Amino acid sequence: MAEQTFDVVVIGAGPVGENAASRAVEGGLTAALVEHERFGGECxxxxxIPSKALLRPGNLLAAVRRMPGIEAAERLDPLAVFARRDAFTSNGxxxxxxDWAKSAKIEPVRGHARITGEREVTLDDGTVLLARRAVVVCTGSVPVTPPIDGIGEIPVWTSRDATSASEVPARLAVIGGGVVGVEMSQAWARLGSSVDLIATGERLLPRMPAFAGDAVAEGLRADGxxxxxxxRADRVSTVDGSTRVELADGGYVDADKVLLATGRKPATADLGVDVVGLTPGSPLTVDDTGLVSGVDGEWLxxxxxVTGRAPLTHQGKYAARAVGDVISAKARGETVDAVPWSRFTATADHHAVPQVIFTDPEVASVGLADAENDRQRVVDLDIAVAGSxxxxxxxxxxxxxxxxxxxxVLLGVTFVGQDVGEMxxxxxxxxxGEVPLRRLWHAVPAFPTISEVWLRLLETYGL
Incomplete structure (x- = not known):
């Protein structure tokens, strides 16, 4: 078997893996970046990238329709939308x-990697990659298939199909009321599909404040x-050439395509983690430096x-930068001061995770969505300022x-409305930054912008 040695071997060449490898190289180490699909990864x-490329034209068209004096197109041109999306994804x-990896002095390696020993990774062609310092797992997540009777007997869309399809289905059934479900429902409805969104909860986006899910539901209904x-979807079957989704209440939805948007799980099932005593299919539990728990030797x-901590691309890249810095600092013999808010820790994962849901209206949030004890106070306000x-x-x-x-100090902020993502x-x-509210009072919002709502929120709080 061929054998190659690097300081660091990174498994998974999406944005997270790219950041881990590049920080290690910038710290003076050699790094291999292994990918069995496409370099650049899921994102x-x-x-x-493709999901936002599908959503943006519809959001712009809706915004134009809210502005008098502008002659807007009646509908989107799906072929043009697909072409723009494909340009952003380099047509796969x-x-x-x-080429970027090579320019960053990272060694790109194609193949399916499995951990086969301490600091050892073996590819499906038998090549063995040895790591002097560390192996870093950045394999992301995969869709969860819900326990619906018949689901394995019919072709269904996953999120990959929903973002890469180049034909508009006449009827689309979406199962799942989370982020993927609401975004793809709106994108395809605006491209011309007749969409049914099936959600088990009392409202959409259950992890967000109630007003966010309600506003997004209203926006979706406005799009048909x-x-x-x-x-609850109990069973799927083929009826007269269509896919029928039977609901627990006795109703049903017929569709040409069914999108499963029922969550994701860490991609560790076929990674070889059992070799080091971990459970395949489970998240890799890490500390704030990214070190995997339960593995001796501090090399994994x-x-x-894949860690299950904050499943967002930007948070993964943030954590990966800490990992790369930790590994390279240890290799130089430096003391890693893994205290909160140092460059060696992903402290923000615990209570300062930002997220934008790119529906119309947009939902933008960071930190707590609601009060968790009597020492916390919630201030809600309609966005009704000159800028809006x-x-x-x-x-x-x-x-x-x-x-x-x-x-x-602020523990959480949520905005819902057109164009709030940039706020x-x-x-x-x-x-x-735990900016004291009395100091935040002096951060004067520019007039006339939607950000004027900051002043109104602080006034309502009592400043």
Whole structure:
């Protein structure tokens, strides 16, 4: 068998793996980056990038329709939308990502990697990669298949199919009321599909404040999506050439395509983690430096969705930067000061995770969604300021802050409305920096912008 040795071997060449490898190399180490599909990973080809490329044209068209005096197109041109999406995904060609890795002095390696021993990774062609310092797992996550009778007997869409399809299904049934479910329901409805969204909960986006799920449901219904709440898909079958989704209440939905948007799980099932005493299919539990728990020798690290901590691309990249810095610092003999908020820790994973849901209206949040004890206070407010009125006729939106009343700092912020995603980083800085509200009062929002709502929130709190 061929054998190669590097300081660091990174398994998984998505954005998370790229960051781990590049930080290790910048720290003076050699690194191999192993990928069995496309370099660039899920985000680049099947998730973040293509999904937002599908959503953005519809959001812009809706925004134009809220503005008088502008002649807008009646509908989207699906072929043009697909072409723009494909341009962003390089038509599935990862040559650019491979070239980037080489330019960053990272060794790209194609193959399915499995851990076969301490600091040892073996590819499906028999090649053995040895790591002097560390192996870093950045394999991401895979879709969860729900326990629905008949689900294994018919072809269904996963999120990959939903973001890469180039034909508009006449009828689309979406099972799942989380982020993927709501985003893809709206994207395909605006491209021309007749969409049914089936969700088991009382509202969409159950991890968000109630007003966020309600607002998104209203936005979906305005686009013609039939939203089925408190509905459970019990069985799927083929009836007269269509796929029938039978619901627990006796109703059913017929569709040409069915999208399963029922969550994801860490991709560890075929990674060889059992060799080091871990359970295949389970998340890799890590500390804030990314060191995997339960493995002797301090050589196995992980970052991103595979850890189950904060399954978002930006959080995975953030954690990966810490991992790369930790490994390279230890290799230089430096003491790693793994205290909160150091460059060696992914501290924000615990309570300052930002997220944007790119529906119309958008949902942007960071930190707590609601109060968790009597020392915390929630302030809710309609977004009704000069900036929002100028942004769109009939602008509707809401804002929430969660305040630690003892320290008077923000613990969480949520915005819902058109174009609120770009307001999120200011909120993230306030939460991460624990900016006192009395100091935040002096961060004067520019007039006339939607950010004026910050002033109204602080006034409502009592400043």
């Amino acid at each position: 680049s080809y099947w998730a973040c 060609d990862d040559t650019g990502q491979v 999506v039939r939203v089925h709440l408190r509905a 690290y992980a970052a991103g969705d 009125a100028l942004t769109a006729d009939g602008y509707t939106g809401k804002a929430r802050i969660v305040v630690d009343t003892e320290r008077e 999120l980083h200011a909120a993230t800085i306030a939460v991460v």
